[in-house]
Amino acid sequence: MLGATAVGSLADKYGRRKALLLSVLFKVVGSLVAALAPDMTVFFVSRFVVGIGSATTYQIGFVYLLEMVGREHRNKFGLLYAVLFSCASMMCAGVAYFVRDYGTYQLVLTIPAFFMFLYPVIIPESPRWLLIQDRREEALAILQTIAQWNKREVNSTVLEKIHVATTEDSGSHNGVLDLFKTPRLRRRSLVLMYIWFTVSLIFFALSLGAGNLAGDIFLNSFLMSMVEVPCNLLAMCAIQIPDIGRRRMTVFCFCLSGLSCLVCVPALMFPSAGSDLMVTIFSLLGKGGAAASWNILYLYTTELFPTEVRNTGLGASNTASRTGGILASYAGNSLRNVWLPLPFIIFGVMGTGAGLLSLLLPETLGETLHETIVQVESAPNDDKKQSRDKKNYKPIDTGDNKC
Numbered sequence: 001m002l003g004a005t006a007v008g009s010l011a012d013k014y015g016r017r018k019a020l021l022l023s024v025l026f027k028v029v030g031s032l033v034a035a036l037a038p039d040m041t042v043f044f045v046s047r048f049v050v051g052i053g054s055a056t057t058y059q060i061g062f063v064y065l066l067e068m069v070g071r072e073h074r075n076k077f078g079l080l081y082a083v084l085f086s087c088a089s090m091m092c093a094g095v096a097y098f099v100r101d102y103g104t105y106q107l108v109l110t111i112p113a114f115f116m117f118l119y120p121v122i123i124p125e126s127p128r129w130l131l132i133q134d135r136r137e138e139a140l141a142i143l144q145t146i147a148q149w150n151k152r153e154v155n156s157t158v159l160e161k162i163h164v165a166t167t168e169d170s171g172s173h174n175g176v177l178d179l180f181k182t183p184r185l186r187r188r189s190l191v192l193m194y195i196w197f198t199v200s201l202i203f204f205a206l207s208l209g210a211g212n213l214a215g216d217i218f219l220n221s222f223l224m225s226m227v228e229v230p231c232n233l234l235a236m237c238a239i240q241i242p243d244i245g246r247r248r249m250t251v252f253c254f255c256l257s258g259l260s261c262l263v264c265v266p267a268l269m270f271p272s273a274g275s276d277l278m279v280t281i282f283s284l285l286g287k288g289g290a291a292a293s294w295n296i297l298y299l300y301t302t303e304l305f306p307t308e309v310r311n312t313g314l315g316a317s318n319t320a321s322r323t324g325g326i327l328a329s330y331a332g333n334s335l336r337n338v339w340l341p342l343p344f345i346i347f348g349v350m351g352t353g354a355g356l357l358s359l360l361l362p363e364t365l366g367e368t369l370h371e372t373i374v375q376v377e378s379a380p381n382d383d384k385k386q387s388r389d390k391k392n393y394k395p396i397d398t399g400d401n402k403c
Contacts, residue, residue: 002052002319003023003026003051003052003053003055003056006052006315007019007022007023007052007056007060007315009175009176009311009312009315010022011056011060011063011311011315012129012175012308012309012310012311012312013175015125015126015129015130015133016060016063016064016067016125016126016129016311017064017119017120017123017124017125017126019056019060019311020057020060020061020064020119020120021117021119021120022056023052023053023056023057023060024053024057024113024116024117024119025053026049026050026052026053026056027050027053027054027057027113027116028053028110028113028114028116028117029049030046030047030048030049030050030051030052030053031046031050031106031109031110031113032107032110033045033046033049034046034047034050034106035102035103035104035106035107035110036103051322055318055322056315057116058085059311059314059315059318060311061081062078062081062298062302062314063302063310063311063314064123064126065077065078065081066078066299066302066303066369067126067127067128067129067307067310067369068126068127071366071367071368071369074299074303075236075239075240075299078236078295078298078299079232079233079236079237079295081298082228082232082236082291082295082298083229083232083233085228086225086226086228086229086232086291087229089224089225089228090222090225090226092109092221092225093218093221093222093225094222095108095109096218096221097218124142124145124146125138125142127139127142127143128307128369128371129307130142131371132307132308132371132372140154175312176312176315176316178309178312178373179305179309179312179313179316181373182373182376182377183377184376184377184379185305185309185373185376185377187360188304188305188361189313189316189317191357191358191360191361192297192301192304192313192317192320192361193316193317193319193320194320194354194357195250195254195293195297195354195357195358196297196301196317196318196320196321196324197320197321197323197324198254198324198350198351198353198354199254199257199290199293199294199297199321199324199351199354200294200320200321200322200323200324200325200328201324201325201327201328201331201347201350202257202258202261202286202287202290202347202350202351203287203290203291203294203325203328204324204325204328204329204332205328205329205331205332205343205347206224206283206286206287206290206332206347207221207224207287207328208328208329208332208333209283209332209333209343212332212333212336213276213279213280213283215280220280223284224284224287227284227285227287227288227291228287228288228291228292228295230288231253231288231289231291231292232291232292232295234292235249235253235292235293235295235296236295236296236299239296239299239365240365242365242366245363245364245365246296246299246300246303246363246364246365247300247358247359247361247362247363249292249296250293250296250297250300250355250358250361251355251356251358251359252355253289253290253292253293253296253355254289254293254351254352254354254355254358255289255351255352255355255356256285256286256288256289256292257285257286257287257288257289257290257293257347257351258286258289258347258348258349258350258351258352258353258354258355259348259351259352260282260283260285260286260289260348261282261283261286261344261345261347261348261351262344262345262348262349262352263278263282264278264279264282264283264286264341264344265341265344265345265348267279267282268340268341268344269340269341286347286351289351290351293354294321297317298314300361300364301313301314301317302314303364303367303369304361304362304364305370305376306369306370306371306372306373306375306376307369307370307371307372308371308372308373309373331343331346331347
């Protein structure tokens with residue numbers, strides 16, 4: 001939670017690459033110390049450090065990825081990013097089955113993270129961020145290198161137009177407070193923070209509740225991760241369909257997750273021979289809907305915030321989600337002792353409500369990423385289909401319009 005906001009702001013101020021390296025350092029060092037911790041105090045502190053590194057590595061990496069590709073490729077790379085996360089979760093369940101000692105388990109999971117120290121050597125800084133910082137020569141050099149790899153040529157006229165548009169609209173910024181200074185960005189931020197909180201609460205509560213389901217805990221944990229893959233594939237394909245898009249699919253996935261939880265309520269209130277199987281199936285479906293929602297939200301949120309506060313906005317949303325994650329263990333387990341169906345009622349109501357609130361957000365399918373807050377506020381009305389001929393909207397003419 002702390003890392004999502006603090007390191008997210010650092011990524012907007014000092015660059016994506018430096019912040020990513022810092023996050024990897026937190027993640028690796030914290031994991032090693034946790035595996036070798038001599039007492040619980042050291043263990044808790046090291047896990048706190050791991051939490052900072054893990055959340056921000058995923059967040060900054062996703063923002064960097066989407067800033068480096070054209071809008072026609074955002075969906076494909078966003079899908080790949082989410083599917084790999086789900087595959088890693090399945091591997092964690094498999095490793096846990098064969099490696100029962102926690103210290104050894106932690107060390108095995110830390111080994112792949114060492115390769116992430118190669119990132120600063122392999123990847124360049126985000127050209128979008130460099131342009132916002134008025135470092136045009138560096139951005140041009142990176143784009144020329146990328147163009148050589150792709151056997152293309154950089155249009156210097158287009159780069160100049162992007163540079164002028166971003167520097168004219170860019171102003172002084174104060175981090176997280178910038179998300180709430182203007183009306184449109186404030187509404188987006190508040191809605192996104194709530195739905196991120198909700199999706200994290202449902203996602204982690206259902207994941208942590210795998211041990212409460214009928215059957216083997218290792219198999220249930222594996223299935224809880226495996227169900228994410230087809231749900232993510234279907235969701236990320238659907239959001240590319242013009243008649244569906246990001247917003248409608250977000251509404252659908254949240255409602256699917258919420259209603260699946262509500263279906264479990266009567267099975268828990270009036271148990272019968274097939275109640276355990278029914279709760280397991282709809283818990284998996286609810287987890288799948290939450291996973292798909294979260295995957296879409298990473299892409300959707302990245303598109304909704306402008307470049308100059310993109311990591312800050314995603315960090316604030318991520319902070320809200322971590323708050324939901326903290327409460328997930330209490331909501332999923334402790335509330336069962338109060339009344340068995342109570343957690344599912346809470347998840348159902350909040351999930352469905354988050355889906356309805358998503359209707360307040362604009363559609364971003366096919367839209368060019370905004371660079372500055374001014375461009376967000378001067379864009380066409382969020383409640384209407386965005387078009388490029390609105391009176392007060394100042395788009396960045398990129399020639400092929402693929403930025």
